[in-house]
Amino acid sequence: MKKKVLQCTFIAGISISSTGFAASCGDTDVIYNLFDMANEEIFHNGEGTPGPRRLVTEQTSNIISFSTKRIIQATASDINSLDVKITKLDGSRFGGKTTLVVCSTAENGAVTKHWEFSVRGGRRYIGDSWSRRLTNIKNQKVSVRLLGNSPTGRARFKIDLIRPTGEGRVWQPIKTTHSQPVPGFADVHVHQAASLAFSAGWYWGDHSVGPLNARAHACDGYNHANLTPLGIEVNELVAPHPDKIYGYPTFNDWPKWSDIKHQQVTEQWLKQAHDNGLNLMVASLVNNQWVSAAMIASGNHNNKLSPADMEAVKRQINSLKKMAEQSNWYEIVRDPWEARRAIEAGKLAVVLAVEASDIMSRSDGSWLQQLHDFYDMGVRSIQIAHQSNTIFAGAAYHRDVMKVNSQIKSWFDRDIDYASGGNGVNNPLGLTNEGSALISEMMRLNMLIDIAHLSLNTQRSVYQLAKAKQYYPLFNSHTRIDNLLLPEDKEVLKEHVTTDETLEYVRQTGGVLGLRTGEEGMKSYTPFSDAAVTNNCDGSSRSFTQFYQYANDRNVKVAFASDFNGFITQMPPRFGAEACASAVDESQRQQQATAQGSMPAGPSWYTEFNRKGLAHIGLLPGLLHDMNNLGADTNNIGNSAEGFVQMWERIYDTSRTKIN
Template identity: 25%
Template sequence: MLLRLALAVSLVLAALTPASAATPWWEPVARPAPDSQINVTGEPFKGTDGQGRVRGFVDAHNHLMTNEGFGGRLICGAAFSEKGVADALKDCPEHHPAGLGAIFEAIVTGDFDGHDPVGWPTFKDWPSYTTVSHQQNYYAWLERAWRGGQRVLVQDLTSNATLCIIHPFKDRSCDEMASVRLQAQRTYELQAFIDKMFGGPGKGWFRIVTSAEQARDVVTQGKLAVVLGIETSELFGCRTFLDIPLCNKDSIDRGLDEMYALGVRSAFLCHKFDNALCGVRFDSGTQGGVINAGQFLRTGQWWQTEVCKGPQQDNPIGTVGPNALIPASAVAPQYDPAKRCNVRGLTSLGEYAVQGMMKRHMMIEIDHMSVKAAGRTLELAAQKNYPGIVSSHSWMDAQWTEKVYQLGGFVAGYENDPGTYVAQAAAYEPLRRKYDVAIGFGSDYNGVGSHPAPQTGVTYPFRSYPDGPLVDRQRTGERVWDINVDGGAHVGLLPDWVEKVRQLGGDQLVQDMLGGAESYLRTWSSTQRWRS
């Protein structure tokens, strides 16, 4: 019976997506038409070297499904759509006319003059390296990054209840964990969408993995291993108000068990606002002032500072000026520049959550933790010889780097301006040599962050690494993107960014980056093997 059923299923799949002997394994047997071009020519590398090591770039921090978060209307456009590219890459109706309704983008970027809101097929003004409200992770652009050498992607499920509440447009609940569940579901749906193009279940290049062994097998096949993570401000509903925690140990255990069952294997305990688990590393500048106002609205308390106890410091806090988010009677404190550290560290509930993540062999993200919280997390990990510590996008004090490496953890730099990335990589090269580790990057696409400005000197076509495929300018619809003109406008331009990094940092740095997949999987493997 099972044999007949399997035969029937295989015949149906063959009828839906007939395979062609002439179709290379890395090309789909049927792609929606019309669609974006990939503009990468040649076979992606696969297999291992003589020592059993895999190769590939690691994007340790990305947000494929942010359009489903923040109430569902903050990011316009989707990573994919069964209806095709014209549906996926369309703008929010409130952005019309002339982009003047993009209130959030105007506040964050300071661009109050609007923009052309049309996506497919013209894409006159978006996505761009400055956008914070348009899709930058369309699946075909991600496919280009994979074809250009990326082999591990951490897909962080994200949202923020406060931003959702104050954003005037939304079509769903602001509950962060409800959004996390939906984004996980959409990520699995994206995997099925790509599988269908490549001939059926398991055939596509986008593979969600739940163990280091699965990931290594996927990378060995030349495909992209996708790890689910979480980056929210109220993990498991662990909000605090007037210093009263609104969660308990039972809710933490239930949340960890549920997320693990969903396939999540890494998480941040806090992000942007202090919560019942830990204090955060502050934001600076205008954005820092806005986030501190949000902190006050959500927690009933402003950020509080103290003199740092060691060489590590939190970021200076941005000034909270006149702000429509807060009542006129609420006056933000004046901060002493000599007091750079958040008074709030890892709470007792936070320590329980760290121990719960260790028990489940999950990777603990320490970016966005305050110096006190990160320091205590590292102490707990050191006491247990726990290797599963990750800094994925340059949001910890860099002086913790050696401590992370000593434990067996993994560090990735933010996808900064190429010159900044190269300088940071050079500064920590001696530590990488000492601990025999490689380096990754965190692109943070659709994470309301900045991306590299236009570059100079990248000549098309180029090899994405010395023996890699040929990469040309990326075309979607009527628009052609060129990193010399457009900077890091979307995830598909990561190979172009790596080429500029290579020009500035040399071939050896790119080889270190290609070792990122192996280093990340070593950390994950050690985390799985760990015994208390």
């Protein structure tokens, strides 16, 4: 017999059940605290979670007699319409009648009821579904409230959020013909919106559109990046900094190459970089729930922001989309031809990527549906592991604390493995079955495959998948060359490096290698055909040029990988009080600084780079300028915007083969 579907009456955009009962949306305002963070780790946003749950895709909820459940989106919608599908999965034999209310909440707190209906109890309607398209919900948070109306019994429902243009449909690019290569260089790893990560408790300053006096004003040294309220006083990294508070207008204290607590990518600094050659940027959306938890516990956080990794990613996407709407020089691109058109129009082409530790976990629903949702939001690259192991892959060991992080994470999440064996350098864990399925699906969607932060075992498996797909391009968004690292840095970085083996994975597939602009000194390198650059200023542009020339000699496309706002220091200058700051001691530093001679003349941004190093993204053109002044052939990295676009176009080339 065909099952009956509940009939509803719809009035003025509000759905009221035929019973005439009108329920409210309930309290949709959520404050996030350490209790919520602990529950997130313990219950994984599951049905046992106390208090309101985060509304995510493909979510289930049990409702018992005379109870209520609130499930609320933690991040506002980036689109104007969304389909909500509700399915009754189960119910007790008697009782279990349920009313469901679907609402949305605007930024100003105004609540709109979109839909209300009741489902009779008992075993009736199990397997039946009800759907409604919500409209005018951009920048609003959707919520679902379930009310158990019977004195006995229970029912269980599945709630699915469906993006009208999502569900795994492959983006169809408009392929245009271009007679000239795009000009300029690329930075393939920038955490532009990191001030919205880590519960907005770590980075001070703002990346969004607005004047510097509002985006880079002074902090007080205590109101961010400070864990001393927890009794943690390990080192300066987590301590207050009342003597280093001044950004605008003097910029006496920050931005600075050695600072990891303040904004390095304001709108003005990014525009300065673009005006001087930066034409393509990969905006890496970042978070780490453990850091978020620490910020919540310290009290230095925005309690309106969910600490969950995927929620942090979504709000960063929303913020960058808003910036694109407000700027005539900044454009988020979804395919290589969009990138070409944007650059030719004088814009900065921005590619959205994801780098988070708890990537697409079960707390946020089906990973496949999450992937499709992020893809529909414009994301074109996702790292399948970051600082710790995931359900998809083993992460590259680097810094011993990250190994401990993976072990602790496995205690809380039964889906994540941890291997205690190995040689102390390489993580024994590689690509999981789910990881293989994820990579295959990303390839079907023509996404960029980033092997940064993956264990060597994982990289080997990913390469085999790429090889089987006609050498599908692989790229490494940020790395260092293992053969040129000094012993003390190799000890720290372990397998989070590029070896000759993994460099070949990138070269053979036509990928791009993103070179980190960090403070590490390098071994000297004599290039095959280029002029050798004297390696006599540790950590500076001279050090960077050594491993640029190493990669360039091996015919691999390269790009800058600054990692600005990435919890990591940048390149020190060649001149001034902090010249050659990575030297082994002060005596060596002074000798190296003296060897640099007089500061060369040049544009103001080059002079600032020479004095400050890579203090902010606006000085990145200064690094390229200095490499040229030092005599290096910068054709590869100087035209890396074209190199990146060529890699991206190769994904769509069905006749591609191995690059010999």
